[in-house]
Amino acid sequence: MAIENKVIVITGASSGIGEATAKTLAKNGAKVVLGARRESRLQAIVDDIKADGGQATYRVTDVTKPDDLKDLVALAQSEFGGLDVIFNNAGIMPSSPISALHTDEWNAMIDINIKGVLNGVAAVMPIFTAQKHGQIVTTSSVAGIKSFAGAGVYGATKFAVRNLMEVIRMESAQEGTNIRTATLYPAAINTELLHTITDESTKKGMDAFYQQVGISPQAVANVVNFAIDQPEDVNVNEFTIYPTKQA
Secondary structure, X not given: OOOOOOEEEEEOOOOHHHHHHHHHHHHXXXXXXXXXXXXXXXXXXXXXXXXXXXXXXXXXXOOOOHHHHHXXXXXXXXXXXXXXXXXXXXXXXXOOOHHHOOHHHHHHHHHHHHHHHHHHHHHHHHHHHHHOOEEEEEEOOHHHOOOOOOOHHHHHHHHHHHHHHHHHHHHHHHHOOOEEEEEEEEOOEOOHHHHHOOOHHHHHHXXXXXXXXXXXXXXXXXXXXXXXXXXXXXXXXXXXXXOOOOO
C-alpha cells in the first residue's frame, strides 16, 4: 500500500473522525501523530494503536495557536523522521439561526474551522514546498457545498475551507511543488460535533435527524485512507460522504 510508512499528522484526533482515521491509517502501516486538546483521550488512542502493533505519538494541541501546530509537526519530524500528510480535522459546529446572535460561537467557529486549518497549512507548507511532495487533507462539510438554514456561520467557515483547498491545489500545480489536496464533505456522521450546539431548538432537530440517518465516523476514515493511498501523481481532491438514508 502507498500509505505504508507515511508520516501523518492528524488534528481533532481525540474522538470521532480523527480517532477512527488514526486507527485505520496506523493499522495500514502509517506512522500517525495525533493532536487535540484532551490529553487523556490522546494517550488512550495511542495506547490502543500501539497495542494493535501500530506506530503513534501525540501532543496536546490547540489549533487556534500557530505554535502548537508547528510543535506538532516538529514532533512528527523528530519522532518519525519526516512528514508526508496533514489531516486538518479539528472543528466545531455550534449551529444556530443568525437572528439568535450567538456571536461568541461565530468567532469560535472562525478561529477553529478557518484559522485552525490555516495554521495547519502554514506549519507544513515550508516542509512540503522544500521536499516537493506532501498532502493536505481537510474536513469541510456538506454545509460547505450546500446552504442550510440554521447553519449560516458554520457553513460559511466550511465554504471558506473548500475554496482554500482548491486554491492550494491549483497553486501547487503551477509552482511544481506536487502538493496534493483532499477536501472532505461529510453529511450526517455521528460524532461529538452535535455536543457543541447550544441553541436548544437547533440541537433538538439535529439530534433527531442524526439518530434517524447518522452513520459511523469510520465511513470518513475509509475515504481518508483511500485518498492518501493513491499514487503520488494522482490527486483525488473532493469527497462528499452521505449516509445512504439521507435525502
